[in-house]
Each structure stands twice: as structure tokens, then as C-alpha cells.
Amino acid sequence: MRRAGEPVALSPRPFDLLVYLLRNPRRLVTKDELLDALWPGVAVTENTLTRAVSELRRALDDTPGAPRCIETVPRRGYRWIAQTGLDASPGESVPPRPAGRAVAVVDFANLTGDEALAWLAPGIAETVTNDLRTLDGLRVIDRWRVVEAAGAAGPSPAGIAAAVEADLVVAGSYQRVADRLRVTARMLEAGTGDTVADAKADGRLDSIFELEDQIVRQFSVGLGLAGDGGPPARRETSSLDAYRAAVEGYVQLQSLDARLLPGAVDAFERAVALDPSYALAYAGLANGEHALYEFTRAANRPDRARLESALLHAHRAVELDARLPGAHATLGFLLVSAGRRSEALAAARRGVALDPHDWMHLFILGHASWGDERLRAQARSIAHYADFAFAHFSMAMVHVARNELATAERVLREGTAIQDRQLGRRQRLPSSGLHWLLGCTRLRQGDAEEALREFDLEIGHARNDHLYAQEYTAASQLGRGFAFIDRGRRDAARDSFGAVLRAHPDQARAHLGLALIAGTEGRNGEKEAALARAETAMAELDKGGRVAEAAVTRAGALVLRGRPDEAVAQLEALLAHPPNAFAGWAMPVEPLLEPLAASAGFQRILTRLADRAK
Numbered sequence: 343m344r345r346a347g348e349p350v351a352l353s354p355r356p357f358d359l360l361v362y363l364l365r366n367p368r369r370l371v372t373k374d375e376l377l378d379a380l381w382p383g384v385a386v387t388e389n390t391l392t393r394a395v396s397e398l399r400r401a402l403d404d405t406p407g408a409p410r411c412i413e414t415v416p417r418r419g420y421r422w423i424a425q426t427g428l429d430a431s432p433g434e435s436v437p438p439r440p441a442g443r444a445v446a447v448v449d450f451a452n453l454t455g456d457e458a459l460a461w462l463a464p465g466i467a468e469t470v471t472n473d474l475r476t477l478d479g480l481r482v483i484d485r486w487r488v489v490e491a492a493g494a495a496g497p498s499p500a501g502i503a504a505a506v507e508a509d510l511v512v513a514g515s516y517q518r519v520a521d522r523l524r525v526t527a528r529m530l531e532a533g534t535g536d537t538v539a540d541a542k543a544d545g546r547l548d549s550i551f552e553l554e555d556q557i558v559r560q561f562s563v564g565l566g567l568a569g570d571g572g573p574p575a576r577r578e579t580s581s582l583d584a585y586r587a588a589v590e591g592y593v594q595l596q597s598l599d600a601r602l603l604p605g606a607v608d609a610f611e612r613a614v615a616l617d618p619s620y621a622l623a624y625a626g627l628a629n630g631e632h633a634l635y636e637f638t639r640a641a642n643r644p645d646r647a648r649l650e651s652a653l654l655h656a657h658r659a660v661e662l663d664a665r666l667p668g669a670h671a672t673l674g675f676l677l678v679s680a681g682r683r684s685e686a687l688a689a690a691r692r693g694v695a696l697d698p699h700d701w702m703h704l705f706i707l708g709h710a711s712w713g714d715e716r717l718r719a720q721a722r723s724i725a726h727y728a729d730f731a732f733a734h735f736s737m738a739m740v741h742v743a744r745n746e747l748a749t750a751e752r753v754l755r756e757g758t759a760i761q762d763r764q765l766g767r768r769q770r771l772p773s774s775g776l777h778w779l780l781g782c783t784r785l786r787q788g789d790a791e792e793a794l795r796e797f798d799l800e801i802g803h804a805r806n807d808h809l810y811a812q813e814y815t816a817a818s819q820l821g822r823g824f825a826f827i828d829r830g831r832r833d834a835a836r837d838s839f840g841a842v843l844r845a846h847p848d849q850a851r852a853h854l855g856l857a858l859i860a861g862t863e864g865r866n867g868e869k870e871a872a873l874a875r876a877e878t879a880m881a882e883l884d885k886g887g888r889v890a891e892a893a894v895t896r897a898g899a900l901v902l903r904g905r906p907d908e909a910v911a912q913l914e915a916l917l918a919h920p921p922n923a924f925a926g927w928a929m930p931v932e933p934l935l936e937p938l939a940a941s942a943g944f945q946r947i948l949t950r951l952a953d954r955a956k
Contacts, residue, residue, distance in 0.1 A: 898934025
């Protein structure tokens with residue numbers, strides 16, 4: 343960059359920002375797009391982007407108050423407004439991004455307080471949200487983000503809008519008089535509270551679908567927006583009872599409260615029984631059954647029958663409506679659990695292609711992919727939903743597999759900061775495991791005390807009703823045991839492994855931990871007995887289809903038996919025929935494998951593992 347022939351100092355990121363804006367002149371470039379383009383695969387906050395813009399403005403002698411080059415579009419992004427002759431390089435394409443205004447739909451108020459119709463509060467909001475997606479010029483924010491914001495910020499439309507970065511908020515109500523229902527709604531400017539469009543619909547309760555369509559049609563007219571050429575929305579079902587059952591099922595499912603999951607599955611089963619062509623309900627049923635499977639995934643023999651049933655329902659949802667993005671995303675999510683990665687990737691990519699701006703679909707694409715593709719997808723997911731802490735865990739897995747522990751630690755600390763702010767709040771996919779994995783990275787880097795603090799935080803933050811609480815509590819107790827061994831506190835380590843075995847008597851790693859302690863203390867009989875119990879547990883892992891877990895644990899047992907070459911061969915065999923691309927990703931931070939760290943064979947394994955994570 344030069345001014346009057348003289349070079350102008352500019353850091354690399356602001357320079358990249360300048361080039362990107364010059365290649366997209368006079369177009370609103372959203373913050374999400376810039377974060378994706380300038381920091382691919384890296385989770386950064388908007389403050390980082392703001393600093394880059396400020397530095398570029400200083401170099402250009404530009405000001406936000408009277409811009410000559412860079413115009414700020416509040417809460418949305420930036421636009422290059424100066425004349426330029428620079429176009430995109432030949433063959434270079436700029437990814438299309440939504441240019442519309444962001445709109446959030448809050449739960450509708452039940453004015454008559456009729457408990458029998460309480461389900462309509464989220465039900466109408468969900469349907470209006472989906473219908474608004476068919477209008478040009480709007481970017482509709484995920485409903486659960488709105489629900490979370492309302493729980494944290496209160497019912498104020500302005501507060502909700504600020505939390506989810508919405509330009510517009512839809513607030514409405516409904517009331518029942520005899521067998522009739524009146525639905526009213528307003529679309530409000532987030533900044534001023536001014537009404538930009540309003541709508542009202544009256545009719546019989548059993549015509550609720552038509553009433554919802556009327557609301558969106560009136561918004562469309564009021565805003566002067568065109569639809570997608572079809573009806574206001576694709577109606578998923580014509581059965582009011584099936585619709586109610588599905589709404590109730592999704593409300594229970596999205597809590598990921600283990601106590602509510604059976605009720606969610608029952609609700610979805612009622613929905614599909616009432617309407618066997620209800621694709622959205624089949625997708626919900628698949629998610630519900632998969633969540634129940636996930637509750638068993640840390641067991642030596644997970645409930646594979648439940649997973650297979652969930653897969654059947656997901657396939658049925660896709661068959662019934664191949665245009666439903668959530669059906670493809672759900673199928674992709676489940677296929678990852680089944681170890682069918684190529685099919686999972688295809689389904690996840692299809693879900694993103696149908697709705698490229700849904701944060702959950704992007705997360706599922708990241709979940710199904712590996713290496714750089716996962717990092718890019720999760721960075722995009724975070725850009726759309728900055729408070730989704732678990733995406734940081736997903737990204738950190740890649741960095742751990744690459745043995746980039748400092749990077750993994752940075753990503754995890756960003757995630758734990760988000761997770762800790764959310765304590766006590768109900769979250770969609772509430773995050774677990776981040777403190778555990780951070781503890782593992784600190785332990786591997788020789789900081790046992792910090793590792794213990796992280797493991798204790800994971801255990802202390804666990805909610806008994808949360809789907810993954812038991813799994814990561816046990817993992818953290820195991821981590822504590824190995825950290826205590828590192829500190830020479832064998833009694834404390836024994837207590838931690840014992841705590842795991844009281845809850846999970848067949849946990850192989852806990853038996854290996856006790857074997858390690860017994861061997862250190864010269865009690866060889868106890869060591870052999872613990873190793874035998876671990877072998878029995880590992881055989882169950884094999885039978886349960888947990889091949890990678892069995893292989894890594896068996897390698898740990900071979901280390902304890904003083905057979906390091908066989909341990910390396912065990913791990914090489916796993917990587918030669920992995921059940922999925924990220925099998926064995928945690929080997930760089932596995933305490934049982936630490937004695938192998940200096941061996942050439944194990945270094946070859948780590949190199950291969952890192953190469954597969956590129």
C-alpha cells in the first residue's frame with residue numbers, strides 16, 4: 343500500500359481486509375463473511391475485526407463519522423464506497439452472503455392464559471420463523487438462540503435483539519374466544535422500537551396453519567418483500583394434533599435434559615402416528631432417539647439398537663421431504679455416530695447447501711468432517727452463533743490430533759469462558775467437556791496443578807440432568823487420578839479411580855489406573871488383578887463396537903506390562919484401519935501413553951495422526 347508513492351505501514355490482517363473490500367465494492371460485506379474470509383478456521387471475536395477496521399481506517403485517513411472509503415452498517419458489516427478499478431482476480435469467486443436484515447421471532451404471548459393452548463406460544467413462533475425464511479431480503483435467526491436470549495435478557499424486544507444482533511424483532515400474541523383464535527403480531531425496529539409492519543388473523547383454532555400463513559403474508563406486503571415464488575410456507579402437516587405433539591417434542595428435546603428425552607420421543611411418536619407423512623416429526627424422532635443413544639455412548643456396549651432406529655427415522659424424514667435442511671443435517675449427525683463418515687459428510691453438506699446460514703447445520707458439517715474442513719465449518723458456526731461453546735471443543739479436537747497443544751488450549755479457554763458465563767442458564771446443546779479437555783492438555787504439558795483445577799471445574803459444573811454430565815464427570819475423575827499420580831499423591835489418585843468404578847464398574851481406564859498405582863507400590867498381585875479386570879472391560883468395548891477406545895486402552899495396558907513395541911503396533915494397526923477419520927485423536931494427551939513419548943515408533947504415530955488432521 344502506498345500513498346503518493348510512499349509506503350504506508352499496514353499489518354497483514356488489515357491489508358487482507360482492504361483487498362477483500364476492494365474486490366467487493368459497494369456491496370454490504372457482513373461481519374460473518376469477513377470473519378470467515380480473514381480468519382478461516384480460527385475462532386475470533388468481533389472485537390478482532392473491529393480493531394482491523396480501525397487500523398485500516400487510520401492508514402486510509404478515513405473516519406467512521408464521515409467515511410470516504412469504508413462505510414459502517416450498524417450491527418451488520420461494512421461497505422467500500424470509494425471508486426476503485428480493482429476487480430476480483432480471474433477465477434476467484436466471492437461467496438454469496440445474505441444481504442437481508444436479521445429478524446428474530448420471540449414466543450407469542452398467551453393473553454387468555456389458557457394452559458391447554460400454552461404450546462402455541464413456541465409453536466406459532468417456530469412456524470412464523472420458518473415461513474419468514476421464504477421471503478427475500480430477510481435473514482432469520484435460529485429460534486433457540488432467541489429463546490436463550492429471552493431467558494437471559496428478559497422479554498424486552500430491544501434486549502433480545504441486542505443479544506442475537508437482530509435488526510428486526512417479531513413480537514405477537516394470541517387469545518382464544520370459544521372455538522376461535524385471534525393472532526396478532528408486529529415487526530419492530532430493534533433500535534427504535536418503531537413498528538415497520540403489523541399483522542392480524544382471526545379464525546377457528548383448527549385453522550391455525552392458515553392464520554400463521556396470513557401473518558407472514560401481511561408482513562410480506564407491509565415490508566414490500568417478495569416470496570420465493572411458492573406458497574408462504576411448505577406446510578409440514580395438516581393435522582393440528584400432530585403439530586402440537588411435534589412442538590411439545592421439540593421443546594423437550596432442545597433442553598437435552600435426560601429426564602425429558604423419553605417424553606420427547608413419545609411426543610414425536612404420537613406426531614408420526616397421527617401423520618405418517620410428517621417429515622419434520624420424523625427428524626425430531628430421530629434426534630430424540632439419538633439423544634437417548636448418546637446417553638449410553640460412554641458405556642462399553644452403547645445402545646446400538648437405539649442408534650439404528652434413529653437412523654431409520656432420519657432416512658424416512660429425507661425420503662418424505664428432500665428439501666428439508668434439518669432432515670439432511672440430522673441424518674449426517676447420526677451417521678457420524680454410526681461411523682459412516684463419507685455418508686455423514688454428504689448428508690451434512692446437503693443440509694448446509696439447502697440452508698447455508700443455519701449455525702446448527704454448520705456445526706453438524708464440522709462434526710462430520712475433520713481437519714481444515716472442520717475448522718472452517720466450526721468457525722462459520724461460531725460466527726453465526728458466538729455463544730455456542732461446544733464448537734470450540736470440536737475445533738480443539740483437531741489441534742490436539744495435530745499435537746498443537748498451545749493452540750488447542752487457546753481455543754478451549756475461549757470456549758470455557760463462554761461456557762462459564764452460561765452457568766445456570768438453559769442452553770441448546772449445553773456444553774460439557776471443555777474443562778476436561780483443557781485439563782488433559784495442561785497435564786500433558788506438565789502442569790498437573792492447573793490440570794486438577796480444570797478437572798474439578800468440569801465436575802463442579804456438571805448438571806445431573808444434562809445428557810453428557812456422567813460421561814465427562816467420569817473422564818474428569820480419571821484425569822484427576824492421573825494428575826494425582828503425577829504429583830506423587832497415590833492415595834488421592836486411588837480415590838479418584840475408585841469414584842469412577844463406583845459409578846461405572848467396568849471402566850477399563852480406571853482399572854488401568856489402579857494397576858499403575860499397584861505396580862508403583864510393588865504390589866504385583868493387585869496389579870495383575872486390575873489388569874485382568876481391564877482386559878475383560880476392553881473385550882466388552884470390542885463387542886460394543888468401540889474399536890478405537892479399545893485399541894488405545896489396550897495399548898495403555900501393554901505399556902503397563904512393559905511391552906512398548908506391542909503398544910506401538912496396536913496403535914499403528916488402529917491408524918491403518920481407522921473406524922473413522924478422527925479415531926485416536928486424543929492420543930497426544932492420553933496419560934497412559936506418556937511413557938511412549940520418547941520412542942521413535944510413537945513419534946511416527948503422532949506424525950501420521952497429525953497428517954490425517956490436516
